[in-house]
């Protein structure tokens with residue numbers, strides 16, 4: 001093997017290593033992006049779209065469930081189009097405020113279900129912060 005053949009072989013090897021590293025980095029970024037998207041989807045699915053709020057009633061504290069759903073304008077500036085979204089997780093509620101109120105009533109009747117779902121939501125949300 002001549003000096004030039006050895007040099008070409010060496011440069012090819014270095015080029016190969018750089019190419020592999022570059023591809024790996026790209027794939028890693030894509031993977032992290034994909035994982036983040038999946039995590040956000042998981043968080044949205046976990047959100048009860050309802051919170052527990054303290055309300056003063058006759059001088060003492062009581063707790064009530066309140067929907068986080070709000071109607072927002074999703075129109076293009078010309079046509080008005082209202083959609084209902086959860087103000088916390090951003091999920092679009094296709095059933096509108098009626099669906100949100102159904103969820104609120106459900107949690108009002110079954111507080112344990114809300115506690116469970118809220119705890120799960122917080123667990124998933126915490127993972128997104130790290």
Ligand SMILES: [Zn+2]
Pocket residue numbers: 044047048049050068086087088089090091
């Ligand atoms: Zn939500």
